Amino acid sequence: MSEVTADYAEWIGRQETTDDDLSPTAALAAAAMLDDTQTALEAGSALPPLWHWFYFLPRAPQALLDVDGHPQRGGFMPPIPYPRRMFAGARMRFHHPLRIGQPARRVALIRDIRLKSGRSGTLAFVSVLYCYYQDGRLCVEEEQDIVYREPGPALACPRVLDWPPLPANACARIVTPDPRLLFRFSALTFNAHRIHYDRPYAIEEEGYPGLVVHGPLTAVLLMELLRREVARPVQEFSFRGLAPLFDLAPFRIVCTTLNERQCSLEAQAPDGVTAMSASVELAPL
Numbered sequence: 001m002s003e004v005t006a007d008y009a010e011w012i013g014r015q016e017t018t019d020d021d022l023s024p025t026a027a028l029a030a031a032a033m034l035d036d037t038q039t040a041l042e043a044g045s046a047l048p049p050l051w052h053w054f055y056f057l058p059r060a061p062q063a064l065l066d067v068d069g070h071p072q073r074g075g076f077m078p079p080i081p082y083p084r085r086m087f088a089g090a091r092m093r094f095h096h097p098l099r100i101g102q103p104a105r106r107v108a109l110i111r112d113i114r115l116k117s118g119r120s121g122t123l124a125f126v127s128v129l130y131c132y133y134q135d136g137r138l139c140v141e142e143e144q145d146i147v148y149r150e151p152g153p154a155l156a157c158p159r160v161l162d163w164p165p166l167p168a169n170a171c172a173r174i175v176t177p178d179p180r181l182l183f184r185f186s187a188l189t190f191n192a193h194r195i196h197y198d199r200p201y202a203i204e205e206e207g208y209p210g211l212v213v214h215g216p217l218t219a220v221l222l223m224e225l226l227r228r229e230v231a232r233p234v235q236e237f238s239f240r241g242l243a244p245l246f247d248l249a250p251f252r253i254v255c256t257t258l259n260e261r262q263c264s265l266e267a268q269a270p271d272g273v274t275a276m277s278a279s280v281e282l283a284p285l
């Protein structure tokens with residue numbers, strides 16, 4: 001195990017800088033995808049939390065895409081040999097909102113590469129730290145975990161069961177992850193991974209029962225539920241993808257208020273299993 005990570009030691013500490021003018025165009029398209037007609041998205045408006053994912057898009061030329069649709073490994077990301085890439089989770093801290101229509105910079109740094117043994121086989125986790133700057137100050141810090149898996153047996157189609165009753169201090173929404181939503185999210189994030197839009201590829205090559213819901217889309221939907229229902233600035237947010245969600249049946253997102261500063265969020269698969277869990281620290285009142 002440690003030998004494999006040693007092979008990639010030279011990737012740790014690699015950096016990549018991306019500039020973006022944060023034009024309102026992407027935010028307006030994201031609002032359309034989210035049926036958000038309320039949020040002010042003019043030049044100078046605060047970008048809602050997590051909407052920075054609609055900016056700083058990958059710029060790999062078409063000729064340098066791998067068969068799965070991601071940029072070929074061995075550039076910024078290490079050449080891990082396991083073929084199944086997934087977004088495993090992220091932890092972030094919001095210091096200041098990014099402002100629409102003003103230049104911003106993202107600095108990415110490979111922080112860690114670690115091999116683990118999981119129920120699904122060997123997992124290689126690559127942790128990437130992203131720091132977002134505007135007006136010379138650090139606005140958002142985010143550490144993402146990308147996991148690469150070995151090929152494994154095909155996953156079964158999820159069963160549809162009843163979701164558990166909601167606790168009193170919780171609110172929820174049912175999400176229908178149809179291909180139109182997945183396509184728009186892939187387009188907004190310029191993510192060409194075929195598991196999100198190419199059903200034969202997702203089923204026959206990567207062994208999923210349907211199109212896979214992007215982890216960041218589920219995280220955005222959780223954050224939007226919080227933004228609508230709790231409507232307080234977020235200071236910290238972390239989430240972990242525990243099981244994939246598919247376009248085959250609706251899933252439920254739930255936000256539970258724990259106390260004045262903390263909420264927990266989760267996405268529940270059609271069979272009731274927690275597919276993503278998240279926690280939020282709100283800014284002090």
Ligand SMILES: C/C(=C\C(=O)SCCNC(=O)CCNC(=O)[C@H](O)C(C)(C)COP(=O)(O)OP(=O)(O)OC[C@H]1O[C@@H](n2cnc3c(N)ncnc32)[C@H](O)[C@@H]1OP(=O)(O)O)C(=O)O
Nearest residue numbers: 086087088089116117118119120214215240241242243244
């Ligand atoms: C965008 C984008 C891609 C996507 O959006 S892909 C779709 C979104 N992502 C998912 O659906 C991932 C859902 N999660 C899973 O399928 C499984 O959790 C996963 C990652 C396959 C691992 O399952 P296992 O059953 O094999 O793992 P274990 O539970 O046995 O755990 C083994 C060790 O790994 C650690 N671990 C597990 N899951 C995570 C996680 N999400 N984040 C961080 N660490 C994780 C676990 O703690 C165990 O560690 P120990 O130190 O205790 O051994 C795009 O590509 O851009």
